[in-house]
Amino acid sequence: KAGVTQTPRYLIKTRGQQVTLSCSPISGHRSVSWYQQTPGQGLQFLFEYFSETQRNKGNFPGRFSGRQFSNSRSEMNVSTLELGDSALYLCASSFLGANTGELFFGEGSRLTVL
Amino acid sequence: KNEVEQSPQNLTAQEGEFITINCSYSVGISALHWLQQHPGGGIVSLFMLSSGKKKHGRLIATINIQEKHSSLHITASHPRDSAVYICAAPWDTDKLIFGTGTRLQVFP
Numbered sequence: 001k002a003g004v005t006q007t008p009r010y011l012i013k014t015r016g017q018q019v020t021l022s023c024s025p026i027s028g029h030r031s032v033s034w035y036q037q038t039p040g041q042g043l044q045f046l047f048e049y050f051s052e053t054q055r056n057k058g059n060f061p062g063r064f065s066g067r068q069f070s071n072s073r074s075e076m077n078v079s080t081l082e083l084g085d086s087a088l089y090l091c092a093s094s095f096l097g098a099n100t101g102e103l104f105f106g107e108g109s110r111l112t113v114l
Numbered sequence: 115k116n117e118v119e120q121s122p123q124n125l126t127a128q129e130g131e132f133i134t135i136n137c138s139y140s141v142g143i144s145a146l147h148w149l150q151q152h153p154g155g156g157i158v159s160l161f162m163l164s165s166g167k168k169k170h171g172r173l174i175a176t177i178n179i180q181e182k183h184s185s186l187h188i189t190a191s192h193p194r195d196s197a198v199y200i201c202a203a204p205w206d207t208d209k210l211i212f213g214t215g216t217r218l219q220v221f222p
Binding site for chain 2: 031035043044045048050055056058070092097098100101102103104105107108110
């Protein structure tokens, strides 16, 4: 069974640009959640999608957005990048969601904003 | 005040020692996750538990939902156990709140 795949693994952007990150969940999993990890703030919840619907959103500005497709693959987008957006972005998939089942994490996308 | 607190923040042990990491939370939850993160970033789920105790190899996790406390124990610790251990509580609809993590180093 293939694991959770995140692309790209590494990327460098400049301030003001926008970025799109992709997450392919484990086959059959309908829940995809996104997290930001920084040295200062640790791991923080961004949003969670289940069957193409956003069920919850963390305390991030509107520049952070996401979506989920009918095949459960998910993308997140950050517009007008700021230096503080440099972070490791992780996604996790689960069958029904974090409240009820195990989470399977991808390796992450490491974003550097210059 | 963080809604999920872990202790200790850093832990150093000699190979073979028994390790305990604690997690306390103030939010009302029905389950709790224990995660392991190695250098490089990859996160592995160790346990998800809603009551009692779970065991996997040398790892044991316990939770007391009423007291809002969970512990992760590592028996016969090994240098390969060196990692950051994170507890995470899902509340609302699948919104995970993370502890600050416990950095464990096990020396031979």
